[in-house]
Amino acid sequence: MRWLRPLAITALCASIAACSTSPTGRSQLLLLSDAELNAMGRQAFSQYQQELPTAGQASHRYVQCIADAIVAELPAEQRQLDWQIRVFESEQPNAFALPGGYMGVNTGMLDIATNQDQLASVVGHEIGHVLANHANERASTESATSLGLSVISSTSGMQSAGGQQLMGVLGMGAQYGIVLPFSRAHESEADVIGLDLMAQAGFDPRESVTLWENMQAATGGGGAPPAWMSTHPGQGQRIEGLQGNMDQALARYEQARSSGRMPNCPRP
Ligand SMILES: [Zn+2]
Numbered sequence: 001m002r003w004l005r006p007l008a009i010t011a012l013c014a015s016i017a018a019c020s021t022s023p024t025g026r027s028q029l030l031l032l033s034d035a036e037l038n039a040m041g042r043q044a045f046s047q048y049q050q051e052l053p054t055a056g057q058a059s060h061r062y063v064q065c066i067a068d069a070i071v072a073e074l075p076a077e078q079r080q081l082d083w084q085i086r087v088f089e090s091e092q093p094n095a096f097a098l099p100g101g102y103m104g105v106n107t108g109m110l111d112i113a114t115n116q117d118q119l120a121s122v123v124g125h126e127i128g129h130v131l132a133n134h135a136n137e138r139a140s141t142e143s144a145t146s147l148g149l150s151v152i153s154s155t156s157g158m159q160s161a162g163g164q165q166l167m168g169v170l171g172m173g174a175q176y177g178i179v180l181p182f183s184r185a186h187e188s189e190a191d192v193i194g195l196d197l198m199a200q201a202g203f204d205p206r207e208s209v210t211l212w213e214n215m216q217a218a219t220g221g222g223g224a225p226p227a228w229m230s231t232h233p234g235q236g237q238r239i240e241g242l243q244g245n246m247d248q249a250l251a252r253y254e255q256a257r258s259s260g261r262m263p264n265c266p267r268p
């Protein structure tokens with residue numbers, strides 16, 4: 001039955017003109033409005049901040065410095081989103097980004113990303129999910145094929161079961177215990193976008209591969225894989241994908257450095 005899904009999306013794309021093209025050229029079904037999604041992102045973000053303990057000022061300054069350097073390189077239209085980033089106190093090496101530009105990084109991720117360039121690859125990847133409208137695409141696809149369009153059209157009932165499910169699909173469901181992994185296609189796309197962004201901001205793109213090696217090493221003890229990794233399947237392929245785009249990223253990086261973009265974000 002798996003072939004039914006792309007078929008259904010193609011049919012919808014042809015009939016309702018809600019199709020868009022992702023930054024890497026995939027066609028996407030986007031049914032929700034940006035305004036609607038961004039408002040939901042903002043709401044979920046303020047909820048996260050109420051429910052989870054945030055880390056101290058030093059960690060916050062460090063992560064903010066990296067995010068600022070990357071956001072400064074975005075096209076004007078995307079730069080104007082309400083980009084915000086917070087560090088949450090949690091050993092789980094996790095990071096997320098919500099529609100609207102609301103991002104979080106756990107202190108556990110700061111232990112695995114051992115320098116500014118590695119952390120920039122995490123932040124770049126998360127920004128990539130936002131730029132490519134992955135939450136909208138996933139919710140639209142789910143709705144088109146299973147949830148039913150009625151869920152999407154009722155924004156009032158976010159506390160209802162359907163609303164909570166929608167929040168989960170959008171990647172905002174942590175507080176409800178519903179977090180769905182992005183697809184492999186979304187992960188690869190966020191990797192490619194993130195790699196380019198970090199390089200353009202003057203962070204060393206080769207460190208993205210080191211981050212994955214650190215992730216792998218962190219699971220060497222046979223424990224449960226870090227959440228960020230377990231929701232990001234296919235590690236070997238991920239590194240290959242990064243390597244495949246490395247020449248282009250290195251060229252961007254050299255260009256950024258020679259233009260004076262040399263971010264210096266001291267690690268606390
Ligand atoms: Zn991801």
